[in-house]
Amino acid sequence: MIWTLFKKEAQSYFSSPLAYVLIGLFSLISGIMFFNLLVTYSDGIQAIPQNMTETVSFVDEVVLRLFANINFLFLVFIPLITMRLFSEEKRQDTLEIFWLSPVRDWQIILAKGLAALSLILAMLLMTGLFPLIIWGIGIQDFSVLFSAYLSVILNACAYISLGLFCSSISGNQIIAALLSILGIMFLWMITWGGNLNSNFIVAEIFHYLGISSHFERILRGVIGTQDLIYYLSFISIFGILTVKSLDRRNW
Amino acid sequence: MDNILIVDSVTKEYPGRVAVDSVSFSVKKGSIHGFLGPNGAGKSTTMRMIAGLLPPTSGTITLFGEIVFPEKRHLKNQIGLLPENAPLYPDMTVEDYLTFVGKLHHMKNIPSRMDEVISGLNLQDVRKRIIGNLSKGYKQRVGLAQAIFYNAPFLILDEPTNGLDPQSVVELREFIKGLAKEKTILFSSHILSEVEQICDHITIIHQGKIRASGNLGEIHRKFRQGLVLKLGLSPGEKLPDLSRFGHYEVGTTQHFTSEDQYHLSFESEHDFRPELVKYLVGQGILVHTVMVESPELEDIFLHMTETRA
Numbered sequence: 245m246i247w248t249l250f251k252k253e254a255q256s257y258f259s260s261p262l263a264y265v266l267i268g269l270f271s272l273i274s275g276i277m278f279f280n281l282l283v284t285y286s287d288g289i290q291a292i293p294q295n296m297t298e299t300v301s302f303v304d305e306v307v308l309r310l311f312a313n314i315n316f317l318f319l320v321f322i323p324l325i326t327m328r329l330f331s332e333e334k335r336q337d338t339l340e341i342f343w344l345s346p347v348r349d350w351q352i353i354l355a356k357g358l359a360a361l362s363l364i365l366a367m368l369l370m371t372g373l374f375p376l377i378i379w380g381i382g383i384q385d386f387s388v389l390f391s392a393y394l395s396v397i398l399n400a401c402a403y404i405s406l407g408l409f410c411s412s413i414s415g416n417q418i419i420a421a422l423l424s425i426l427g428i429m430f431l432w433m434i435t436w437g438g439n440l441n442s443n444f445i446v447a448e449i450f451h452y453l454g455i456s457s458h459f460e461r462i463l464r465g466v467i468g469t470q471d472l473i474y475y476l477s478f479i480s481i482f483g484i485l486t487v488k489s490l491d492r493r494n495w
Numbered sequence: 496m497d498n499i500l501i502v503d504s505v506t507k508e509y510p511g512r513v514a515v516d517s518v519s520f521s522v523k524k525g526s527i528h529g530f531l532g533p534n535g536a537g538k539s540t541t542m543r544m545i546a547g548l549l550p551p552t553s554g555t556i557t558l559f560g561e562i563v564f565p566e567k568r569h570l571k572n573q574i575g576l577l578p579e580n581a582p583l584y585p586d587m588t589v590e591d592y593l594t595f596v597g598k599l600h601h602m603k604n605i606p607s608r609m610d611e612v613i614s615g616l617n618l619q620d621v622r623k624r625i626i627g628n629l630s631k632g633y634k635q636r637v638g639l640a641q642a643i644f645y646n647a648p649f650l651i652l653d654e655p656t657n658g659l660d661p662q663s664v665v666e667l668r669e670f671i672k673g674l675a676k677e678k679t680i681l682f683s684s685h686i687l688s689e690v691e692q693i694c695d696h697i698t699i700i701h702q703g704k705i706r707a708s709g710n711l712g713e714i715h716r717k718f719r720q721g722l723v724l725k726l727g728l729s730p731g732e733k734l735p736d737l738s739r740f741g742h743y744e745v746g747t748t749q750h751f752t753s754e755d756q757y758h759l760s761f762e763s764e765h766d767f768r769p770e771l772v773k774y775l776v777g778q779g780i781l782v783h784t785v786m787v788e789s790p791e792l793e794d795i796f797l798h799m800t801e802t803r804a
Contacts, residue, residue: 248598256586338582341641343548345599346571 326407529694581638585627
């Protein structure tokens, strides 16, 4: 059943020009970022004395920055992807097809989330060219890539669950997109709030609630249980909220 | 089991508005039940509640002997609904759309059912086309195909002929009549002649309340108020003053000059045509025709929706 639902959502994504425009734009912007980071890095390397080049890490300066930038791009790209998931169905009155059938709400939500994720993965696939280029210029330490990709994928999952919820509460795609952009920014701001707070415990709570600290740890290859639990509970909470929001029809 | 559907004092309230007010009626197995009312009378709300899309504020809906709310998953394959706005995906082809609907209902024999439904509804020419590009008539038929695709024994059709051209309306009506051989159908409309043509039972709703429910004949009988005669006189003849006619009270007299016809309504239901003819002939008036007129559903409907509004 999930497969049937997923196939329908994925087909509807990949048959619309929006998907290709987004994939194209994403590749373009992340490509420019990558190129820019490479140039900055090589300029930096040439500027410092020969015996100190070891202090400037390629991983820190290029790879981790690139993935942090990809996370930043998600702020706009993921809301654009998730905005239509429920809003469109509401506008077309097509949710009734599901409600007339024995399908359960969580199956619909999961299938839509997975379809959005598949589009994100298609975007990230384009960035797979970058390691090839790095390999071409003689850098072969790719161990960091696994955790780097994992971190952006986990972030994407969290943003998608938030975006799905926003889409389920509004029949208007633009409003759904704006809400999820604000939601993601709020998630980042929680962490900034933690940075500004002098009370250690409050700061720790803020850091745990915000998404950035978890993202950065996994990005650097420290994959802790608490971070995985954070993502799992984040996605579950917004999944449940979306189920509740769809249940509103029964009021 | 005679009644497939029993709606028992169902009320639906929205903040500050009662959309459906203590509605009760039942639908017999194998019938086409007309659900009649002007726009905004509460037809769609009631139908959505029966289909399990909307819970009633109070009252119970029993379908196949089971209470519809809280939602029963196994009832879902038993009800087909064509809502007022057919739930169509504009970017899917007709075939993909129906396949999707079939899969949602766990159907196994989708290809053979597809051929059946497509040919039954004359959709052969558009089966590979994108729904968004189809005409309104085709879209409506695809919507109906969706409702009947998984072979639900109970169908709810909310104004299926609304906004279609006359040719499509006739075709669709014939198709719905054909469906009734195997299925029970609740069919809503605000067009009376349509309901009269295809339904054997009707329920009339107005401002959220049921005004009448039963089979067509019963409703006609119930709302016939006294005898109505259609009297045709030979050209040039004039109807004499009938107030002195026997001991019957004459209600209203309507004169249609163009046809030399009169409509006479009487308080009594007694059929006194022979006496009337004898009287008129005795007065030297040439009588052409005398007919008992049964009131049209239209009159009943207008009467009910006007006087109690």
